[in-house]
Amino acid sequence: MHGEYKIPGGKLVVVDLNVADGALRDVVLSGDFFIEPAEALEWMAATLEGLPADTPVETIAERVRAAAAHAELLGITPEGVAEAVRRALQGGAQ
Amino acid sequence: MSLPSSSPWRAYDWQLIQDAPIPPVMHMALDEALLEEVAARRRPPTLRIWEWAASAVVIGRFQSLRNEVDSEGAHRHGVQIVRRITGGGAMFIEPGNTITYSIYAPVELVAGMSMVDSYAFFDRWVLDALASLGVEAWYQPINDITSAAGKIGGAAQTRRGGAVLHHVTMAYDIDSAKMLEVLRIGREKLSDKGIASAARRVDPLRRQTGLPREAIIERMVDTFRAQNGLTDSAIKPEEWQSAKRLVETKFGTDAWLRTVP
Numbered sequence: 001m002h003g004e005y006k007i008p009g010g011k012l013v014v015v016d017l018n019v020a021d022g023a024l025r026d027v028v029l030s031g032d033f034f035i036e037p038a039e040a041l042e043w044m045a046a047t048l049e050g051l052p053a054d055t056p057v058e059t060i061a062e063r064v065r066a067a068a069a070h071a072e073l074l075g076i077t078p079e080g081v082a083e084a085v086r087r088a089l090q091g092g093a094q
Numbered sequence: 095m096s097l098p099s100s101s102p103w104r105a106y107d108w109q110l111i112q113d114a115p116i117p118p119v120m121h122m123a124l125d126e127a128l129l130e131e132v133a134a135r136r137r138p139p140t141l142r143i144w145e146w147a148a149s150a151v152v153i154g155r156f157q158s159l160r161n162e163v164d165s166e167g168a169h170r171h172g173v174q175i176v177r178r179i180t181g182g183g184a185m186f187i188e189p190g191n192t193i194t195y196s197i198y199a200p201v202e203l204v205a206g207m208s209m210v211d212s213y214a215f216f217d218r219w220v221l222d223a224l225a226s227l228g229v230e231a232w233y234q235p236i237n238d239i240t241s242a243a244g245k246i247g248g249a250a251q252t253r254r255g256g257a258v259l260h261h262v263t264m265a266y267d268i269d270s271a272k273m274l275e276v277l278r279i280g281r282e283k284l285s286d287k288g289i290a291s292a293a294r295r296v297d298p299l300r301r302q303t304g305l306p307r308e309a310i311i312e313r314m315v316d317t318f319r320a321q322n323g324l325t326d327s328a329i330k331p332e333e334w335q336s337a338k339r340l341v342e343t344k345f346g347t348d349a350w351l352r353t354v355p
Contacts, residue, residue, distance in 0.1 A: 009235075010236070011183075011236070012183075014158060014161060016158070016161075028158065028354065028355065029156075029354075030156055030157055030158035030161060030354045031156055031157065032154050032156070032157060032181065032182050032183035032184075033156060033181055034156075034180070034181035034182065034209070034236075034237075034250070034251065034252075035156060035181060036252065036253055038155055038156075038179075038252075041156055041354070072209065074181075074209050074210070074236060075181075075236050
């Protein structure tokens, strides 16, 4: 499943994922944003792995925020990631 | 137009590297190698003007290869696909169609500045150079150089140790039809507007200035030299070696290209 969200005043956040047994799997985050250090991209994706697909967007944003606590984000926000996840789950396969 | 001598740029002995065309993957590797050299204080702060030996799609560090690039279209047009170490968006490059440069600087140059402010700071001299050629351009946060007639270019940064890499690609000319055959994002983003508006979205410097590409680059270098000082320099043999190693171990590998599949 594939979701995209252009953050107002920021960059495009893209999420590709699968859902198995009601949980998020194979979460891949991508986009034209900036992150320091680069490894924080994996930290954010990893924190979503295995999360129940019905997790509220606020909770998803909180988890992403915690995962990126030691990173600098530019053009991407935890809320933006959560919105892209929501769109991926809503839109289904694309 | 000149900045006062108290300009923070003036604290450094800026070096200019302006070399013969090299393959896209080598450019990716040189950016990392030279950033490491400046971070280790083995090289003074440097401005490097790029010349491309081949057409390329350059995708950002965090972009998905399959979401951004039409690999078949790229192959059909002989366009090489490479991934750079900075974030930001995909670019379609043809030799002679873009003006690309890198700045390798100590982070102290932008100390106390927000990341967003540092983008505009690093390209102020370019806006001055363009203004002197009659192009009124400005910074569109976060990382775009734009004008009333359309977008001109985009910047990207990354940091390594005590050094920051700031690099920029500006459009000198553009083959919009070909671009839409190699970049997916362009095609999807513009799917409801068509190719005509894609051509309008970017307004290349050739149309805006009527000048040869070399003349614009010369004015940029002159402007940097006048504002900040600039010593002619070259890539050292050991720097070439580092870059070649990085091509073999990183930038030329499938693992790096598909680091975000």
